[in-house]
Amino acid sequence: LCVFSSLQLVSLLLIGIAAWGIGFGLISSFRVVGVVIAVGVFLFFIALVGLIGAVKHHQVLLFFYMIILLLVFIVQFSVSCACLALNEEQQSELLEVGWSNTNSARTDIERNLNCCGFRVFYPNETCAADCLRNLHCKPCAPIMEEYAGMVLRFVGGIGLFFSFTEILGVWLTYRYRNQKDPRANPSAFI
Numbered sequence: 630l631c632v633f634s635s636l637q638l639v640s641l642l643l644i645g646i647a648a649w650g651i652g653f654g655l656i657s658s659f660r661v662v663g664v665v666i667a668v669g670v671f672l673f674f675i676a677l678v679g680l681i682g683a684v685k686h687h688q689v690l691l692f693f694y695m696i697i698l699l700l701v702f703i704v705q706f707s708v709s710c711a712c713l714a715l716n717e718e719q720q721s722e723l724l725e726v727g728w729s730n731t732n733s734a735r736t737d738i739e740r741n742l743n744c745c746g747f748r749v750f751y752p753n754e755t756c757a758a759d760c761l762r763n764l765h766c767k768p769c770a771p772i773m774e775e776y777a778g779m780v781l782r783f784v785g786g787i788g789l790f791f792s793f794t795e796i797l798g799v800w801l802t803y804r805y806r807n808q809k810d811p812r813a814n815p816s817a818f819i
Contacts (some may be wrong), residue, residue, distance in 0.1 A: 637676040643669030695802040702795040705788050712785030720777045744769040
């Protein structure tokens with residue numbers, strides 16, 4: 630049961646972080662927040678399926694919980710390893726692609742980091758930073774690159790930790806699923 634509660638804790642943590650980001654005005658992109666909340670709700674329902682399957686000793690629910698948890702493990706382990714394996718050049722390329730493809734994230738970054746433009750700021754571009762009033766804005770790329778490595782290592786480490794708790798959950802579910810139901814008719818197993 631502790632594996633189910635840890636998955637519920639992760640799901641509630643994702644939902645809480647998204648709400649916190651909106652509440653403090655750190656994130657204004659509803660697409661990003663929507664995806665984070667959707668993943669949190671999905672994980673919460675998967676944990677609920679596993680919990681109901683364990684309490685009722687329902688073989689089908691436990692099987693689907695085990696398969697879905699295995700798929701979540703594979704995705705989370707892959708993303709965590711990718712976060713930990715990116716070098717500085719790859720991080721810079723990833724930041725540039727993200728910068729050029731999302732306007733709402735660009736606005737959030739400029740406002741929160743008090744910078745304008747990616748590598749160079751052109752006067753005809755729009756900028757949401759307060760430094761624009763003084764006309765002494767730094768480009769955003771060096772500021773983002775300074776924190777990107779630290780954030781990717783942190784996210785990769787946390788993801789790696791929780792991916793191993795998920796594979797432990799798959800193993801425990803497999804073991805529990807193959808046990809006899811203590812509430813069942815004892816003569817049915819003879």
